Amino acid sequence: MRWAAVREDRLGATMRWGFLLLLAAAASRYVVRHGWGAETAGVLTLAGVLLAAYAVNELGSFAPGARFAVVTVAFLALVFAAPSFALVAIPLFFMGLRQLPPRAVWPLVALLTTTVVIAQIRLADRFDPSLVLGPVGIAAITTVVFLELDRQSRARQRALDDLVAARDELDRSQREAGALAERARLSREIHDTLAQGLSSMNLLLQAADREWDAEPTQARGHVREAAATARDNLAEARRFIRGLAPPALDNASLTDALRRLCAATERDTGTPVRFTVVGTVAPLGVDNEIALLRVAQSALANVRRHARARQTAVTLTYGGREVILDVYDDGAGFDPETTTGFGLTGIRERIAHLGGGVTIESAPGEGTALAVSLPMREAR
CATH class of the missing domain: 3.30.565.10 (Histidine kinase-like ATPase, C-terminal domain)
Structure with missing residues (x-):
């Protein structure tokens, strides 16, 4: 995901610089060809409007379709006034492919390609089929390649998301398995130590109670053994807290x-x-x-x-x-x-x-x- 974001940023930066360079190239060409005058000022004003609309589209976060529609209208107006600005269609074409939903891609391609074809015919001295076939072929090839690359990129992203989800699920399963294993281990430890010790103390104290009057000496012996067992159990309980070896194995x-x-x-x-x-x-x-x-x-x-x-x-x-x-x-x-x-x-x-x-x-x-x-x- 991080590398996908890096590639997206690089592509966006390239398209932005390409737009500025092509807009500046078309503007300088128009000035060189037509000189300074009222008509040139009007064309440059339209170029400024297109630049402003482009900046709003890049910086804004609201209604992407509406933002791009404003850019497209400003571009069409500029090309209608000065066909040489049709070069700017290239970065606008890629911007639209990245920004618009798939159902709007082919209408956009058709509109921009038609605009370029008309602009080339207006600039040419005579009609040539290449003026139509060239832009159409380039637009078709570029669109198909872009859409296929986008499809592959989305497929890779889905695979990466699935992999991350599977890894997270595996981590969760391993944590749960570890917790279950630890609970089972503690259950065995408690059963084999504390529970057994408590059972032994119970038997000893019951025996002491039965023999207290008839055999007081033996009864006291049972009580002492129960006390010793209690001390051992206390040591076991402390071991659980410390996570050390059984007291019976100490030294x-x-x-x-x-x-x-x-x-x-x-x-x-x-x-x-x-x-x-x-x-x-x-x-x-x-x-x-x-x-x-x-x-x-x-x-x-x-x-x-x-x-x-x-x-x-x-x-x-x-x-x-x-x-x-x-x-x-x-x-x-x-x-x-x-x-x-x-x-x-x-x-x-x-x-x-x-x-x-x-x-x-x-x-x-x-x-x-x-x-x-x-x-x-x-x-x-």
Whole structure:
């Protein structure tokens, strides 16, 4: 659009200078041929009127058709008085093509061409067919070329507008997709951290309430564990604000965080939770470590709330090209084909985002085995 405007300005400036030069050339020719006198003064006055009408047309912003009509009438009057001024038809011709609507182009061409033809015949010593055919041919060719170039220019402008609109739509779609992805990420984070922590606190406080009179020491222990969980959740909430790594991974490895998570789950549920590391421990990168920790938190929360398991096992296996996290329990189990929930959906989305895979094997009464694999990445 900017270059189109630049070309339009250059063409307009060229036509304006061309008009002034041709008007001055025709006026000087008339003075040289006819000398100074009343007739010359009248012709120059008409030339001044045409110049004034042209200036108003160029500077005005009202009624373009009416402005150009005034210029055309002044031109016809001038050519009627002095046929040599027909040269000025050339810049007026291009000005009309740029300014008038398409339906007025051919009538304008016919009028200006007829005027030029009549002027040439008046100036010629004898009639020659070229006096008619020349202006007609030039006008026809020029008009067709101008209209075709104008059509191509408009087509390019439409294509450019479509391209800009498509780019804007793409930018909008990308912003919306980014916002949706971020909301989904925060939903997974909240589900796997704050929501799980609140659920754990609820279970601990319920247990403390039941045992407060009969087992006050154990009840106080539950309260202390609930307070510790609350502190962890507060740290998680602050992390959301800061956008940092999970507190469980602060100054600790993934294996240490998983080991503490399994121990806390065992304390909460009273059933054994065994943690095993297979292979040589290697750095996985922050994204992978956060994902595996979140998956373990979500899976063990499901075990605590739903499984009623007698034992649970968490295994972290370091392979050559991938790392695998297995969470197994011998609890109630479920049907993976019919069971839906945000936890499992969040696990699948989180791991898929990192290029990994999720496998769930379970059946009612037969326990659950969750396996998550991620490609090994260098630590970042």
